Amino acid sequence: MEKYNFKSGCLICGKPIIIQKKESEHTCSICHKTFISSTICSEGHYVCDECHTNTHEFVELLLNSKETDPTVLFSQIENLESVHMHGPEHHSIVPCVLLTVYKNSGGHINLLSAIETALQRGKQVPGGICGFWGTCGAAVGAGIYASIVTNSSPLNSEAWYKPQKLVARVINRISQENALRCCKRTSRHAILESIEWTKEYMGIELKKNEFLCTLYYNNKECLHENCPFYNNK
Ligand SMILES: [Zn+2]
Ligand SMILES: [Zn+2]
16 A cells, blocks of 8 residues: 555546546456446556555554544644545544544543444545535545534434534535645535534534644645635735
8 A cells, every 4th residue: 555655636647537427337456356336546446445544543543643623633634654645544534633632632432342333334434425416425424523522423313413413514514615626625614613512512612723734835725715714825
């Protein structure tokens, strides 16, 4: 996995990702398993969601962190070698960052077990879901966080609606932008909305800092001045 590490575009060759009209069978260039997808690179490479997501490095950072500010923690994680510009790893990173700061701010959870649950759920949220399912995976990631801290389940009438309030707010926020995919932008919206939600529903105040993007130069679809997190200093 380590030898394939283009930060944006195709993991194998760095060329742009293209979306084919119809989904079809592709063999992952890394694990050689076969999947149905419409997303390949212009050279024909396909990398499956699991091979795109290297959780080891960011989980280790989180489990050793005392940080109580999710904006600081997310910025640290997005700069790790194993985290790409875009990709389904963000569907796990968002809940895991939030769970860590929740625990570090006095929230009553077993962090290791909560992170294991978040990774298990996050990896089921496919890459490209924002464009194919009408629901951004970073918003679903916020929902995974909220479901874990409220102990929500399909049969828990006390908690059931609360995570959905958060996801609705995140989706509402990101859908106001006339934009396209950017995992850095939507993860930031998801985290900022989660800070408000955590105060309101869990009574815990998470810290928050200036949340400017550190990686826009890697993103050829960046909105630049039209992105609220754009930092051209
Ligand atoms: Zn390629
Ligand atoms: Zn694979």
